[in-house]
Amino acid sequence: MSVKNHKDFFSWVIGGPQGSGINLSAELFAKALSRAGLKVFANIEYHSNIKGKHSDYRLTIGQTQPRSHDDPIDFLVALDEETLCGDLYHQYPTHRGLSGWVVEGGGILYDSAIGNMEDRVEKRNIHLFPMPYLDVLEEALRELGKVNQAQAYKIMKNVVAFGASAGAVDFDFSFLEEVIRGGFPERKKHLADMNVVAARKGYEYARREFAKTLNRKFHPLPKEKRQRQMVISGTQAVAIAKLRAGCALQTYYPISPATDESAYLEKHQRSYPLVIVQTEDEVSAVDMASAAALGGVRASTSTSGPGFALMPEGIGFASITEAGGPVLCLYQRSGPSTGIPTRTEQADLRFALHAGQGDFPKLVLAAGDIQECFEMTFEAFNWADRYQMPVLLLFDKHLASQMVTLPPFPVHGLRVDRGRWFDPSRKNGPYLRYALTEDGISPRSRPGLAGGQFWATSDEHNETGHISEGVANRIAMMAKRMGKEPKALSEIAVKYQYELWGPESAEWTWVFWGSSKGVLQDAAGLVSKKVRLLQIKLLHPFPREAVRKILSRSKKTICFDQNYSSQLAGLVREKTGLSMDSHVVKYDGRPISRSEVLAAQAAAQRGTERIVVSEGRVRREEEGIREVRDLVRLRENSRRMQPTPVPIPPGYNQ
Amino acid sequence: MEEQAVQEKKYAVQDYKSDLHNDWCPGCGDFGILTALQNALANLGLAPHQVAVVSGVGCSGKTPHYLNTYGFHTLHGRVLPMATGIKLANREITLVAVGGDGDGYGIGGGQFVAGGRRNLDFTYIIYNNDVYALTKGQASPTVARGKKTKSMPEPSILEPIHPVALALSSGYTFVARGYALDVKHLTGLIQRGIEHRGSALIDVYQTCPTYNDLHSRAWYAGKDRGGKSRIRYLDQMQYDPVVKNPEDAREVAQKKLQALEKAWSADEEVTLGVYYQIRLPTLEENLAQKMPALQDAPLAEQRLWERDIAPLFEELT
Secondary structure (H helix, E strand, O other), X not given: OOOOOHHHEEEEEEEEEOOOOHHHXXXXXXXXXXXXXXXXXXXXXXXXXXXXXXXEEEEEEEOOOOOOOOOOXXXXXXXXXXXXXXXXXXXXXXXXXXXXXEEEEEEEEEEHHHOOOOOOOOOOOOEEEEEOHHHHHHXXXXXXXXXXXXXXXXXXXXXXXXXXXXXXXXXXXXXXHHHHHHOOOXXXXXXXXXXXXXXXXXXXXXXXXXXXXXXXXXXXXXXXXOOOOEEEXXXXXXXXXXXXXXXEEEEEOOOOOOHHHHHHHHHHHHHOOOEEEEOOOHHHHHHHHHHHHHOOOEEEEEEEHHHHOOOHHHHHHHHHOOOOOOEEEEEEOEOOOOOEOOOOOOOOHHHHHHOOOOOOOOEEEEOOOHHHHHHHHHHHHHHHHHHOOOEEEEEEHHHHHOEEEEOOOOOOOOOOOOOOEOOHHHOOOOOOXXXXXXXXXXXXXXXXXXXXXXXXXXXXXXXXXXXXXXXXXXXXXXXXXXXXXXXXXXXXXXXXXXXXXXXOOOOEEEEEOHHHHHHHHHHHOOOXXXXXXXXXXXXXXXXXXXXXXXXXXXXXXXXXXXXXXXXHHHHHHHHHOOOOOEEXXXXXXXXXXXXXXXXXXXXHHXXXXXXXXXXXXXXXXXXXXXXXXXXXXXXXXXXXXXXXXOOOOOOOOO | OHXXXXXXXXXXXXXXXXXXXXXXXXXXXXXXXXXXXXXXXXXXXXXXXXXXXXXOOOOHHHHHHHEOOEEEEOOOOOHHHHHHHHHHHOOOOEEEEEEEHHHHHXXXXXXXXXXXXXXXXXXXXXXXXXXXXXXXXXXXXOOOOOOOOXXXXXXXXOOOOOHHHHHHHHOOOEEEEEEOOOHHHHHHHHHHHHHOOOEEEEEEEOOOOOOOOOOOHHHHHOHHHOOOOOEEEHHHOOOOOEOXXXXXXXXXXXXXXXXXXXXXXXXXXXXXXXXXXXXXXXXXXXXXXXXXXXXXXXXXXXXXHHOOOHHHHHHHO
């Protein structure tokens, strides 16, 4: 916990309509900063929409690694008016834009074509950088000999703006040029040239017009101090771990925010190989992966809440047949039902714990950051093989789509354990797939092995795998299967069960799970009180003794849940009998920020029990109705506004 | 030499029978299907450990337990994704899927359609008896509108699913119908289905003496019409189900239309045999074309965890 205050980090945000290229701009900038040796944490907010609705991408930049975002903005790049002022063209507006979040001394880069912003930005001492996007783009097109095609290339406004924002903070252009060129293959060099020229024109305009006014500069680290680092997302880390673990089959049905992982695997499948099947639904996805595990390979599937809702029958099947998988990745998003498809939440904990009829063994874990996404996914295949049960890994949209700078993951320590297998050479009597053994693990076989034939059934069965309704057999088989849970709990390395930071003497203990890890680590260094952090990773079977011991030696406790009903706090209480002093909840679909953590801590110190945070502060739920009405009134009292159309790329529809 | 000796080993029907006591009702048509399947496996000389039989849930779901092969008794309606997973893990396995009409055309309807489209190399036998027998005889998706078995309190008010039509439009590359009590004919059909490269659907008229009094052995034998059997055989007619040139869209359409016409025409009769057959690339072949390494060995035998992921890290820097 090295971060001392917000000032260590710089928050750069680009906003605009979906389809206008903000992802590309932000990701290129992140990569350029990374190449310069700076550390970046990137997160995106977007709508369930293809083109036109507002989206914003935030880079938190530092000399040390940021692990979280915060609501205040140091530099805002707006590709449209909505990014500044909200969607006031709607009868029922949903937001007020981001200009109100720009800090004193910060800057806003916007298209001067929008008009004068002086009287529309409330804050004082904010540097406004109006830039004629199209004029600058035209300048670039003139240099490229395409000046009469300015309308066709309007889509490149984002590139001009991106270049200008780098110019405004005096960042070395050569890094931008390098990453832009790196994004195009040799045969598309002309496109690379166009983008470089457009970015440079924006960059030069900003250097000429504004560089003196924004007092923040990004200096690249000296070359010898630069670490080789990746800019990697959660879904990429999970996907790469699957490849490293020897996953043979990945099944999926398209769903936000899980699809990115399968898409990444699909893109790389030919070089590995890995079979990807896009199934007809999630029922089929989980069944196919479970059956492949029964067939002897490592198999996985990835989904989000609505898809997971179709999977419980397959999970129960994998467990009763002791399939040795699948590894099931659940990327949570805002529920219930379709909910808010592209926004984050941690509200599927209880669902994951209880998905399926009957009592059956499974492992449920949640990763807290991208490094853990990689390590935990790799180990999950070992546990699936060793304990012959499904392993559910919980992530969320925030973790899936965030990107961080990280050195390549060390792989030399990774060990593959495929568990216990039938050995034809040591065969003694008929092979029994579900042999009742001391520790509940029966050696596995798979189709194709002579002498290893077996039956597997979703019915209760005896040692041969044939159906049995006998009482003695039922007791023995339930005990065999369920007994694998305490065995797993006693064997899984503690670092995958929970993690504790900070001294026992701390006045406050923050308890959390999943993607809150980064923000709590960053925020812990900012509060005046001494804080320690307890991250619970293994949610089932629950490490109750360890957690009880830690909590019973804690002074004041706060549990952080990004859901409505304090699901983790409830689970801890169920398993340990211990209650938290305060419950922080957030269910607005956006990830919890540093400001929100600090506000929550302050509220907990005042003795508040249920603390709802949202939009950077503690929020009073009872004021929700008034806030909805306020937005409607704001629209009625504001200047008329039209949504900015998304420029159409050249060659589109031709 | 030793391997060759193993391959040349002859298998008898007995080698495919498990020791388990069979608990189907006496006189059940399922016995005929089970026998036909065991005969077909023996005739093809397939080593039992190279065969996997996958079932759904219901009376037919118990089939794998009565076979001495790898047996997977899975979930209601989920035969096809399960079969696909097992086969993808080991493409050298001969895979036979079995299930009821409710399992395949009802609860597993979505899986049935997708299972045809994938053209996995497998054989799918549907035990079609018009009822959900294991839950005591409710209407299945194949019972005709206005008909009522003795187990149904009211006649069905729904249009039935037509297996041949559904299979043809779902992409099955081998579509056939058999009769559970004509074991010899059914054995031949199953053999042809297994030999076919691609997804083979065999819909089997199966008698359920306990719940279905509409389609009984006596009905098929035409006892009600002076002993004039209702069974007809395609291979005794001028009928060629095989598409000679899969590239020829006109021939494909013509062969599908001919199959539909044959399947729909005789209301009072049932027509058995192969309705349609076409050789198209299988799922396994399509995958191997993308990833030649899949042909080196079954995935279950490859040490996939020895992959080098360093290039992926490099790509992200």
